[in-house]
Amino acid sequence: MNIFASIKKYAGRWAETARRNFSDEEKNFVDKAEVVASQYGNSVKFSFVDGTCGFIPLARDANASVGDTVNMSTALVLTLSKSGEEDIERILC
Numbered sequence: 001m002n003i004f005a006s007i008k009k010y011a012g013r014w015a016e017t018a019r020r021n022f023s024d025e026e027k028n029f030v031d032k033a034e035v036v037a038s039q040y041g042n043s044v045k046f047s048f049v050d051g052t053c054g055f056i057p058l059a060r061d062a063n064a065s066v067g068d069t070v071n072m073s074t075a076l077v078l079t080l081s082k083s084g085e086e087d088i089e090r091i092l093c
Contacts (some may be wrong), residue, residue: 020076030047032047037092042057044057
């Protein structure tokens with residue numbers, strides 16, 4: 001019997017499983033997108049045309065800096081997956 005067969009195993013690293021451009025619908029919903037500092041690194045703050053806002057963290061290999069405006073025509077949405085976890089999104093710009 002293998003001693004490791006019965007122990008709880010923990011997932012490894014997050015891996016990119018998809019990348020895509022923003023859809024026209026998504027681009028039309030955003031009034032402004034800019035890079036801001038957040039608790040665990042930089043994020044993109046999306047200011048929406050309805051007056052609300054939301055945040056999505058930057059990808060680790062993003063080149064953008066705090067204060068940069070994000071060009072949604074060239075930025076990408078990355079989907080990261082890890083066994084046992086919900087998928088997460090990151091912005092690459």
